[in-house]
Amino acid sequence: MNNPLVKALPSRTARLLCAAFLCCAVFAFNSVAAQQLFGSEDKPAQAKVPDGKPESPGKVDVRPVAKDDEISQRIADILVATNWFGEPQVTVQQGIVFLKGTTENDESRQWAGDLAKNTEGVVAVVNQIEVAPTTVWDFEPSFQVLNDLARGLVRMLPLTVVAVVVIVISWIFARLTVFVLRRRLLGRSLSRLLREVLARAGGLVVMLVGLYLVLRIAGLTQLALTVVGGTGLIGLVLGIAFRDITENFLASLFLSLQQPFREGDLIEVANITGYVQRLTSRTTVVTTPDGNQVQIPNSTVFKSTIRNFTSNPNRREDFMVGIGYDDSISFAQEVVLKVLAEHPAVLNDPEPLALVDNLGSSTVNLRVYFWLDGSRHSWAKVKSSVIRLVKRAFQDAGISLPDEARELIFPHGVPVRMMESEGAAEPADRALAKPTAEPETVATKGEAGLQSEAGEIKEQARRSWTPGENLLTPSSSADNS
Secondary structure (H helix, E strand, O other): OOOHHHHHHHHHHHHHHHHHHHHHHHHHHHHHHHHHHHOOOOOOOOOOOOOOOOOOOOOOOOOOOOOHHHHHHHHHHHHHHHOOEEEEEEEEEOOEEEEEEEEOOHHHHHHHHHHHHOOOOOOEEEEEEEEOOOOOOOOHHHHHHHHHHHHHHHHHHHHHHHHHHHHHHHHHHHHHHHHHHHHHHHOOOOOHHHHHHHHHHHHHHHHHHHHHHHHHHOOOHHHHHHHHHOHHHHHHHHHHHOHHHHHHHHHHHHHHHHOOOOEOOEEEEOOEEEEEEEEOOOEEEEEOOOOOEEEEEHHHHHHOOOEEOOOOOEEEEEEEEEEOOOOOHHHHHHHHHHHHHHOOOEEOOOOOEEEEEEEOOOOEEEEEEEEEEOOOEOHHHHHHHHHHHHHHHHHHOOOOOOOOOOOOOOOOOOOOOOOOOOOOOOOOOHHHOOOOOOOOOOOOOOOOOOEOOHHHHHHHHHHOOOOOOOOOOEOHHHHHO
16 A cells, blocks of 8 residues: 555546546536527527518527617617608517508618618518508609709709800800901802801801810710710701702802802703892792793702803804795805895804705705894894895895695686776775885884893893892893893
């Protein structure tokens, strides 16, 4: 028993027992602490709550951090503060929140459920809030929209003032640009319409720049780019919608640039002959030799063939005369050329002609060509005078003017009866007695002189009312007449 190993045995055993006891105590303490901190891992079964849709509850604390009445009071205060719910009621039992009341939309009902779920100490939520249907006579949303609009207008008031100032400044600069461009283009050889179009185009560009700045200030950059970029598209759409008006306007612009005729010129367009009065932005106004005013669309004038008789005042006229087959053609031509050479209205340069046109059934047809000054003499009057004088010259020269041959057949013969003459009856009016030959005068009373009637027609056109602004330059001939 005096062995030292035997003596030390009880003390080592005691120490081992103490160590084991301490380990068990530490293990038990850690288990209890972990359960208190993280809760139990076992999930309770879903409880079916009457009058509500069952929801999966979260973890249930054995020792709840917050009390039920505190949770209920907190959630109820928040619901009342929002003013979104009618008579909200919050009841909490063992961490389960029961929500009751009414609201106007599903979003508010969902928001209340999410609020309760995110509250500390809540393990489940039973949302029994009802969505009350709005009445037809509920003007609260309308008042709310009006209130928002009023606030928006107040916030936009400074921006509106700045926009108005920019627009006014842009308008002033646009008017100034139009004025400057008009003065600068006045000395250029451009038509009045083209100068006006260029000047107004410059003012329009200035206004578009001002509108772009206003939209940029308002924060509508994309809209500003769309407006500036869509100007061409708008012009295209308007051009298609007002195709005829646009076509006439563009035609007037080109006509004023080219000026194929001037004021007072005699032209023929689309089978209409008349003296030009004016060229407007839509039509060309002419006065016919009959004294009628005709408005021709500029698109028709621009696309049609224009015959300007005033640009070259000399004009050639012609007529046909038939002589007998027994007459000399060369002699008849000399007679015609002598008449034309002695006529004061017929021009010697270009020289007149008398050509054989064709051989008829009983006549040899001659075509007579001669030139005259259309600005001084009337074509119809001179032609009438020349035909009359050629006929007289043929009669004096013994050249026959036969009619078309006609064969008449009398199967039973032609009876002839002789009657005694009691004297030739004298004409009732000796002043209207039939003359023996054509007068030698160049112009007769029926031809009323050979002068052109252009001056009289232009004077009638001047006294008549003509619509639109004239875009043509008056011709010197029109001024002289």
